[in-house]
Amino acid sequence: MVRVGDLHIGVRSSTLGVRDAFEQALSEHLVDDPEAQPSYAIYQTEVTLRGARPRYRVYHNCDHIFTASSLDRAVAVVIANLEHHLPRGMIPRSVLELDVAAVVSPSAAVLLPWPVPYRVPDMELRLKRSGLRQLEGASVFVDVASAEVLVPRRRLTDRRWQHPSDGRGAATTPLAASGRLRIASWGLLRSVGDSMPQTRARAVWHGMSIVFGHHPQADNLRGLAELVGQIDIDAIDSYEEAVPFSMRWLAT
């Protein structure tokens, strides 16, 4: 069990190696609480091909939320999601929290609807080859005035860790570095047969259903309009399994 603010949240591990890595990363937050139920889980996939590496599937309750190519990343994803449960201070009016995924390069970001990261096979590996990564958190904070993604400072731990089972030499920092990244575009799903363009108004209309309620909705509406006035809106076909075009652009 992990102590997160006033909560005790369980994280289930499928192997001892996974458990060791997680406990190493969050040792100072571990507590014994037989009453708490596991809310997150990391499952290491079976490796059937010689030389292949396992994947690590991260679940929140029954929802598959991430497939990581390394144990480090899987632990990082759980930590970022646990931080979602910490109490938040006052959020400035210009900052909105959106229920989207974000893929980032060292200097820019694209916003994506949640189904995309699950649907694209081996998305994390493909992003990594292009120097990109998906932010680990369950949601994304954006500053609508500057059209930037705010990558939060880690609050549970900023420890560097790497489990020996990953065996890649020097320790890495599997969590994205905090800071601001310019938003290049926002991808919206386009369902089969939908020939309508994904306009800025559509993005705002959709955004109203995925913005968290930190501010009055009328303020959210103004904020979303301000945001989309500064970025591109992309259409992503709902059946597409390729890495969306906007991310390929980000990699250049």
Added chain:
Amino acid sequence: MLQADDIDMTFVGRVRPDVAAEILDGEAVLYHEGNNTVHMLSPTATILWECLDGAVDLDTLVGELSAAYQVDREQMLRDVVAAVQDFGRRGLLVGVRADADVVASSALDPASPGERP
């Protein structure tokens, strides 16, 4: 309180003051604070929306618009009345009773997005 179906060419439309609007590239997105609904309007409906200032009836409005856009007046009148009736059903106009089913279909889910379980 008027029923939306009763709106005709003599109706003087005025948007509710608790409806926030943002217009992007000619398309309006509306948030109705009173019933927590979100609406998106086509470019044509957005033009009409901006004209509903409570000053003129629909017949006069259509006269002005049909001259400006050089379209058939009778056809435009039918379209405008239908569009304003639709605004009324959504609860966006002063003095017009909203249709509960239409409002429900546009309502933001108060639990989503919300706090994580």
